[in-house]
Amino acid sequence: MTTPLLQLDHLSIHFGDKAVVQDLNLSIARGERVALVGESGSGKSVTALSILGLVENARQAGRILLDGDDLLQKTEQQMRGIRGRDVAMVFQEPMTALNPLFTIGKQIAESLRLHEGMRPNAARERGIELLRRTGIPEPERRIDCYPHQLSGGQRQRAMIAMALACRPRLLLADEPTTALDVTVRQQIVDLLIGLQEQEAAERGMAVLLITHDLNLVKRFAQRVAVMEKGVLVETNTTAALFANPQHPYTRRLLDSEPRRAIEPIAPNARRLLEVQGLAVDYRAPAKGWRSAFTQSSFRALQDIDITLRRGETLGVVGESGSGKSTLAATILGLQRPAQGGIHIDGQPVSTLRSANSRRMISSRLQGVFQDPYGSLSPRMTVEQIVGEGIALHRPEVDATARRRRVAELLDEVGLPADVLPRYPQEFSGGQRQRIAIARALAVEPELLVLDEPTSALDVSIQQQVLNLLTRLQKKYTLSYLFITHDLAVMRAMAHRVVVMKAGRIVEIGETMQVLQAPAHPYTQALLAASLVASAAA
Structure with missing residues (x-):
């Protein structure tokens, strides 16, 4: 029983001439929970995929020993017998992993x-x-x-x-909670710990967790391995690593917690957005044999009243299904309200009928979405993506001036001008989100609706994007409607916060007041789940 269940022995993985994993040595004992952490591109996921033999068009060296048996020497047919039976994997996005x-x-x-x-x-x-x-x-x-x-x-x-x-001997979990809200995330973590402890007692099952969520690591893992650019830079017990990180990269990761650096709102700031009595219905098929002939209605939003001033960030939090994204889509004009009103600078949006009027409103109101992979067209270059809004809203600007403006916007969000001819798939997640922000800024809006803009990013990239948004808000006096399930992000970014549950607002107030002294039981439950997630293992 002294032999490790899994041993990565001098593992190296190359794609062409590029080394994505270099001389990796890592072992996992039976019944152990180990976290592999690092930024996007550090080699975490490709390491997990190599254990399953799912890395294609790569040159691999070293050994991957499962109970002393080298998986790199197995044929594809032999690996099919191992996947699912001896080694199984839980992927980040179940909608793409499930058929x-x-x-x-x-x-x-x-x-x-x-x-x-x-x-x-x-x-x-x-x-x-x-x-x-x-x-x-x-x-x-x-x-x-x-x-x-x-x-x-x-x-x-x-x-x-x-x-x-x-009942596998080794479970690989690749970012299993990234897209989940704080309460569901806590439930999944508790579930994984309970299942692993039960299986460990009976069969010695171990778990290798791939994540950038340091709160999850503290809660879940017994030991942590840190990777930077394909190299393992530090390994230690969870408590020791968080208490006394040795490597500068590890210290930088631990220092990436969002920090509050927002400017106070001007006392005379005007009301930019007003939402009054907003309700939204969805049509849903009825159950049973009548479903082909009848439809039922589901009310996703009810009695929503909010205001947003110039230069203010209004945070919106709540569990999945609480109505946050429906609110964002409705304000952006992507979802028609059932009743109520939305006003921009006192002008009711619902009464705007002409294309010119709608275009005028859309130039003042732009969205940045959660998934930068899905919100950018893979068929358009960066220049076309960012310049599209300029071409639509300012047709008098010629191609040369438009190209110059796109280059200025990219520089504003920290990207060089030489990315203009490239396509979105050539960039990392953080870079794609910067492109999405540049696209939103192209029409010089006053209000950005930010729907989970950092939830798919690792901690250091998340901090960079938040710093960028804070800087842009100060420079242009932008207003943000910031939707998130991450209370640490909310604490750093929002002047006021709205808490939603089942399509209704249950609490609203100054951010620090709500977070420090929540009045509603649901807000208290959200904060309790967040505190548990932040507690050390």
């Missing part, structure tokens, strides 16, 4: 059929038991659901159920 054409039950049953030869009825019963074990309500019904019919937290639980179906 949208098959029910959750069929996807769980596939692994049981391939690795254990289980018959359909037995596999279904095992699937129901796994869903119940991972905390999905009504597992007998949910097992027949498709991925899109589950919430984000339920999809991640289903992914964990699939990974645990064959």
Whole structure:
């Protein structure tokens, strides 16, 4: 039992001439929880994928020993027998990892059929038991659901159920909580710890967690390994590493917690945005055989009243499904309100009928979205993406002046002008978000609607983007409607905060007052979950 369950022995991975992992030595004992942390591009995910033999077109050297057996020497057919049975993986985004054409039950049953030869009825019963074990309500019904019919937290639980179906010896978890709100994130962390401890006692299952969430590391891991640019720079117990980091890169990561540096709002700042009595309905198909003929209505927002002044940041927090993104889409004109009014500088947006009037409002109001991978067209160059708004709203600007303005905007967000002819897929997540911000600034707006703009970024890149937004707000007196589930980001960025639950505002007030003395039980629960997530393991 002294032999490590997993041992990475001088592992190196090259794509062409580029080394993405260099001479990596790392071991994981049976029953141990180890976190591998570092910025995007540090080699974390490619290391995990190499354990599963899923790295294509790469040159690999060294050894990957699972119970002393070198996985790099296995054929593809042999690795198919190992994946899912001995080593399983929980991916960051379940909507892309789950097959949208098959029910959750069929996807769980596939692994049981391939690795254990289980018959359909037995596999279904095992699937129901796994869903119940991972905390999905009504597992007998949910097992027949498709991925899109589950919430984000339920999809991640289903992914964990699939990974645990064959009771693997090693579980790889790649950013399993990144896109989840604070309460669901805490539930998933508690679930993973409970399942691992149970499986560790019975089978010695270990977990390798890939993450940039340092609060999650403190809560989950017993030992931490830090990677920088493909090199392992520090390894220690979790408590020792957080108390006394040795490497400068580790210290820089730990110092990346968002800091509050916003300017106070001018006393005479005018009201830029007013939302009064806003309600939004969604049409949803009725259940049963009548679904093809009738529709039911679901109220996503109810009685929303908010104001936003020039130069102010209004934060919006709440769990998934609370109505935050629906609010953003409605203010941006991407969702028609059922009732209520939205005013920009006192002018009702809903009464604007002409294309010129709508264009005038859109030039003052722009959005930056959560996923920079999905919000930028892969078929357009950076110059075309950033310059599109200028061409639409200022047609009198010729191509030469437009190109010069795009270069100025890119410089404003910290990107060199030589990126103009390149495409979004050539950039990192943080760089793509900078491009999205430059695009929003191109039409010189007064209000930016920021819908989870940093949730997909690692801690140091997140801090850079937040610093950029703070600097731009000071320079241009921008107003931000800032939607996030990260209370640390909210504390750093918002002057006032709105707390939403089930489509309604349950609390609103000055940020520090709400965070230090929350009045509503739901706000108190959010803060309690955040404090637990921030506590050391």
